[in-house]
Amino acid sequence: MNFFKRAWLNLTAKKGRSVLLVLVTSAIMLFVLAGLLIRNAADTATTNAKNSVGATVTLSANREAAFKKMRSSTSTSKSSKPKLTTSPVKLSDATKIAKLSNVASYNATVSTSANATGFSAISTSSSTDTGMKGMGGSTSSGSGDIAITGVTTTSSVSTFESSSSKITKGRGITASDEGTNNVVIESELAKEDSLSVGDTIKLKGTTGDKKTYTMKIVGVYKASSSASTQQGPGSTDVSNSVYTSYTFANTVKGSKYKNTADSVTFEISDPAKVSAVKTSGNKLISTSKYSLTTDDSSYQTVKSSMDNVKSFADKIVWLVAIAGTIILALIVILMIRERRYEIGVLLSLGESRWKIVAQFFMEMVMVLIVSVVLAGFGGKFVGNKLGDQLVSQQTTTATTSTTSTSQGQPGGTGGGGAPSGNTGGSKPSGNMPSGRGQGQIGSTSTNATAKTDLDINVTVMDLVELGGFGLAIMFLSIMLASGGILRLQPKKVLID
Amino acid sequence: MLKVNDLGYWYDRQENSLFEHVNLEFKSGNSYAIVGQSGSGKTTFLSLLAGLDKPRAGQIEMNGEPINKIGLTNYRKSKVAIVFQSYNLLTYMSPLDNLMTAMAITKSEHRGDKEFAIKMLRQLGLTDDQMKKNVQRLSGGQQQRVAIARTMVCDAKLVVADEPTGNLDEENTKYVIEQFQKIAHEQKKCVIIVTHEPDVAAACDHSYRLEKHQFVEET
Numbered sequence: 001m002n003f004f005k006r007a008w009l010n011l012t013a014k015k016g017r018s019v020l021l022v023l024v025t026s027a028i029m030l031f032v033l034a035g036l037l038i039r040n041a042a043d044t045a046t047t048n049a050k051n052s053v054g055a056t057v058t059l060s061a062n063r064e065a066a067f068k069k070m071r072s073s074t075s076t077s078k079s080s081k082p083k084l085t086t087s088p089v090k091l092s093d094a095t096k097i098a099k100l101s102n103v104a105s106y107n108a109t110v111s112t113s114a115n116a117t118g119f120s121a122i123s124t125s126s127s128t129d130t131g132m133k134g135m136g137g138s139t140s141s142g143s144g145d146i147a148i149t150g151v152t153t154t155s156s157v158s159t160f161e162s163s164s165s166k167i168t169k170g171r172g173i174t175a176s177d178e179g180t181n182n183v184v185i186e187s188e189l190a191k192e193d194s195l196s197v198g199d200t201i202k203l204k205g206t207t208g209d210k211k212t213y214t215m216k217i218v219g220v221y222k223a224s225s226s227a228s229t230q231q232g233p234g235s236t237d238v239s240n241s242v243y244t245s246y247t248f249a250n251t252v253k254g255s256k257y258k259n260t261a262d263s264v265t266f267e268i269s270d271p272a273k274v275s276a277v278k279t280s281g282n283k284l285i286s287t288s289k290y291s292l293t294t295d296d297s298s299y300q301t302v303k304s305s306m307d308n309v310k311s312f313a314d315k316i317v318w319l320v321a322i323a324g325t326i327i328l329a330l331i332v333i334l335m336i337r338e339r340r341y342e343i344g345v346l347l348s349l350g351e352s353r354w355k356i357v358a359q360f361f362m363e364m365v366m367v368l369i370v371s372v373v374l375a376g377f378g379g380k381f382v383g384n385k386l387g388d389q390l391v392s393q394q395t396t397t398a399t400t401s402t403t404s405t406s407q408g409q410p411g412g413t414g415g416g417g418a419p420s421g422n423t424g425g426s427k428p429s430g431n432m433p434s435g436r437g438q439g440q441i442g443s444t445s446t447n448a449t450a451k452t453d454l455d456i457n458v459t460v461m462d463l464v465e466l467g468g469f470g471l472a473i474m475f476l477s478i479m480l481a482s483g484g485i486l487r488l489q490p491k492k493v494l495i496d
Numbered sequence: 497m498l499k500v501n502d503l504g505y506w507y508d509r510q511e512n513s514l515f516e517h518v519n520l521e522f523k524s525g526n527s528y529a530i531v532g533q534s535g536s537g538k539t540t541f542l543s544l545l546a547g548l549d550k551p552r553a554g555q556i557e558m559n560g561e562p563i564n565k566i567g568l569t570n571y572r573k574s575k576v577a578i579v580f581q582s583y584n585l586l587t588y589m590s591p592l593d594n595l596m597t598a599m600a601i602t603k604s605e606h607r608g609d610k611e612f613a614i615k616m617l618r619q620l621g622l623t624d625d626q627m628k629k630n631v632q633r634l635s636g637g638q639q640q641r642v643a644i645a646r647t648m649v650c651d652a653k654l655v656v657a658d659e660p661t662g663n664l665d666e667e668n669t670k671y672v673i674e675q676f677q678k679i680a681h682e683q684k685k686c687v688i689i690v691t692h693e694p695d696v697a698a699a700c701d702h703s704y705r706l707e708k709h710q711f712v713e714e715t
């Protein structure tokens with residue numbers, strides 16, 4: 001270990017040069033560390049996104065197959081009017097799928113409408129007279145001025161999940177509301193008609209037996225302001241959307257809709273398992289009648305933005321590492337030139353060449369240790385600045401790219417409004433006129449979750465990883481420069 | 497102990513060889529001077545004896561074994577100690593550390609023995625203060641004493657020196673010559689000194705002149 005002592009003596013004797021080496025190495029290490037930190041933070045953020053950002057699989061009527069059937073019947077019998085026949089989803093199918101692994105919970109959605117009786121719906125310029133097609137099945141339902149969204153729980157409706165809709169008074173619809181006439185109304189409607197939690201309203205069905213139902217208000221919610229801007233032609237105002245238990249919506253639609261739903265949305269606990277759930281779910285249902293569509297766009301948004309950050313961080317690490325190796329190799333080459341005399345003395349004493357190389361390596365390792373500690377102090381700062389910059393850039397681009405594609409998702413309420421036939425919600429829905437106002441509410445997606453902050457922290461593991469990188473850089477530079485040592489003729493010392 | 501057999505050397509772009517068919521023998525307990533005109537090839541010859549270069553022709557034997565068989569690095573490590581005109585100390589160390597380092601590299605029987613190194617430095621007239629400060633802050637004469645002390649703490653039985661007094665004043669020259677004679681006569685080592693100074697040559701037991709590509713003993 002004599003070369004170890006020589007390395008130490010050399011560094012302490014030539015303080016100025018050692019300080020300079022430490023500064024250069026610290027700068028290189030700082031950038032490598034910043035890259036490593038961002039990469040690790042992006043990893044953590046992706047893992048967190050997996051746990052916090054929801055992904056769903058939706059069971060609904062297979063409209064694509066239904067359209068195909070309709071078209072084929074059109075071509076064979078040109079005389080008869082084509083008819084789109086879709087079947088409502090059976091809840092017994094839903095419970096089977098709910099038992100699959102990775103399915104956390106499910107939410108049935110039934111859309112229908114009714115007329116306000118004894119209170120007034122909010123009227124809009126586009127009014128309510130457009131003939132709208134019912135979504136729930138073969139019978140076209142007449143349109144009421146109040147849009148009813150029957151759900152299992154409001155809390156798992158995507159607009160509530162993303163907080164674009166919020167319960168402001170009372171409570172939302174829960175599983176315990178099954179079989180009741182409890183209702184949650186929008187705050188504007190409540191204000192207009194001076195309604196509050198505990199009051200009752202009357203709704204008259206537009207289809208089936210056209211009965212009048214007495215509803216008990218259990219909660220008031222506030223719809224997002226942006227939802228109203230997404231109104232399609234012929235829809236009612238968002239404020240006329242009410243939430244009830246799916247059982248009530250089925251009752252309004254008629255007795256044959258008992259134990260069915262327009263669609264059932266399953267919350268998947270691990271977004272990465274979405275397609276696996278879809279595959280096993282398809283085995284449980286009749287795929288000619290029903291289809292399963294997946295939506296993990298929020299997760300994908302976060303994942304792709306974090307993947308971008310990660311690959312950028314990787315590039316930083318490699319670029320800096322390569323540049324650092326070149327810079328350090330040049331420094332070491334110059335240093336070795338300047339130290340030929342010393343190398344000659346050592347060679348004349350009979351020191352082996354590899355031990356001289358080892359001495360230079362040791363010197364650089366000592367410099368490295370100091371530099372890693374210094375970089376550790378500065379790394380958090382640089383990493384934070386760089387990470388913030390990257391995340392804001394990446395999420396902006398990622399969000400813009402997903403808003404255009406995420407509309408295809410059934411979104412919990414949009415039953416028929418969204419083209420559930422396409423897979424994965426990846427095809428843009430275009431501006432297909434939606435049957436119901438609430439279909440649009442449902443499809444305001446969950447882009448808010450895409451903004452993910454990087455949590456930049458310097459851990460001991462980071463420093464160890466940095467040290468490993470530094471060692472590799474030092475080793476490479478010394479190897480590149482050591483040609484000079486290995487070639488040097490010991491006789492040169494004597495002759496010069 | 498050191499035998500030179502039919503030795504020859506020339507540089508690549510030289511018309512004539514510096515020396516050829518050289519046969520010499522150097523014995524332990526003796527001091528030898530090698531003199532000759534500047535540029536005649538004395539340093540080149542010494543570099544071959546020191547194992548710093550390979551001969552073009554012939555071979556060198558150390559106690560009957562060819563030095564290329566011992567391996568030049570190995571030979572330099574354990575068989576020969578070299579003193580240079582420009583001292584060739586490790587400039588970032590104190591005299592004491594220079595000795596300790598040389599003892600460690602050459603695996604001297606005294607390696608790690610600080611007291612022994614201090615004793616040697618004292619013998620060569622260095623104060624305790626001088627032996628602990630950086631060698632570059634010593635005078636040329638003091639640095640050459642450190643270089644000589646370095647040969648004394650190592651086990652090598654052959655000591656070669658190239659113009660060891662070239663940078664020294666008269667007083668230091670005299671002192672250094674005395675030390676080399678002591679190394680030869682008291683430590684029973686073989687000392688070979690290249691010099692152009694008649695005083696130095698005269699102090700040695702034998703003297704060879706390199707002239708017309710041959711070594712001729714002077715009497």
Ligand SMILES: Nc1ncnc2c1ncn2[C@@H]1O[C@H](COP(=O)(O)OP(=O)(O)O)[C@@H](O)[C@H]1O
Binds near residue numbers: 532535536537539
């Ligand atoms: N590396 C070399 N390449 C070519 N010629 C050299 C080299 N080293 C020395 N010489 C030449 O060889 C001759 C002998 O040099 P040297 O052994 O140093 O002589 P001395 O020590 O007797 O002055 C000189 O003419 C010198 O110029």
Ligand SMILES: [Mg+2]
Binds near residue numbers: 540
């Ligand atoms: Mg010379």
